[in-house]
Amino acid sequence: MYAPPVQRLITELGKLPGIGQRTAQRLAFHILRTETEDANALADAIREVKERIVLCEVCFNLADEPRCRICQDPRRDAELICVVEEPGDVIPIERTHEYRGRYHVLGGALSPIDGVDPEDLKIAELYARVEAGGVREVVLATNPTTTGEATALHIAAALRERTPDVTVTRLASGLPMGSDLEYADEVTLGKALSGRRTL
Ligand SMILES: [Zn+2]
Numbered sequence: 583m584y585a586p587p588v589q590r591l592i593t594e595l596g597k598l599p600g601i602g603q604r605t606a607q608r609l610a611f612h613i614l615r616t617e618t619e620d621a622n623a624l625a626d627a628i629r630e631v632k633e634r635i636v637l638c639e640v641c642f643n644l645a646d647e648p649r650c651r652i653c654q655d656p657r658r659d660a661e662l663i664c665v666v667e668e669p670g671d672v673i674p675i676e677r678t679h680e681y682r683g684r685y686h687v688l689g690g691a692l693s694p695i696d697g698v699d700p701e702d703l704k705i706a707e708l709y710a711r712v713e714a715g716g717v718r719e720v721v722l723a724t725n726p727t728t729t730g731e732a733t734a735l736h737i738a739a740a741l742r743e744r745t746p747d748v749t750v751t752r753l754a755s756g757l758p759m760g761s762d763l764e765y766a767d768e769v770t771l772g773k774a775l776s777g778r779r780t781l
């Protein structure tokens with residue numbers, strides 16, 4: 583129906599989450615109408631993140647150096663590790679200003695149905711970090727969803743076994759069940775953090 587380059591753009595845009603066929607078409611036509619300079623800026627931005635952004639070698643958050651800014655910051659409490667599912671979950675926690683520790687980004691949540699097993703996430707890396715010592719508390723801040731809860735329980739059980747002297751906590755309830763941390767407002771998330779309970 584469309585010239586092949588236009589169809590290709592629609593196909594690629596349609597692969598983005600939440601973008602259906604109609605939206606992909608609308609975006610493609612928008613890009614076609616846009617100034618060459620602006621369209622190239624978008625293409626360059628996509629290329630640049632893929633070339634320059636890596637996962638932090640310590641916490642697996644996004645970084646443009648081997649270690650992310652939080653892991654490099656000596657003022658951040660290294661004895662406290664907050665475990666989240668995705669890099670996008672770090673931002674809302676940072677926005678609460680309630681948390682001064684470090685992070686560990688798992689890269690998802692356990693979901694045997696979808697074929698996500700412990701070895702698909704940075705779980706072994708978390709255990710190694712905690713077992714290396716110098717950690718006082720691990721805050722499990724996975725999403726309040728079925729998979730997030732299952733992931734938290736799995737990790738809590740393993741840490742109790744491996745490092746019984748480390749406190750393992752979970753965000754207080756109050757976060758809407760089934761929702762993502764990413765969409766939680768700062769006040770609710772701040773309260774969930776300060777009211778965290780020992781597992
Ligand atoms: Zn890091």
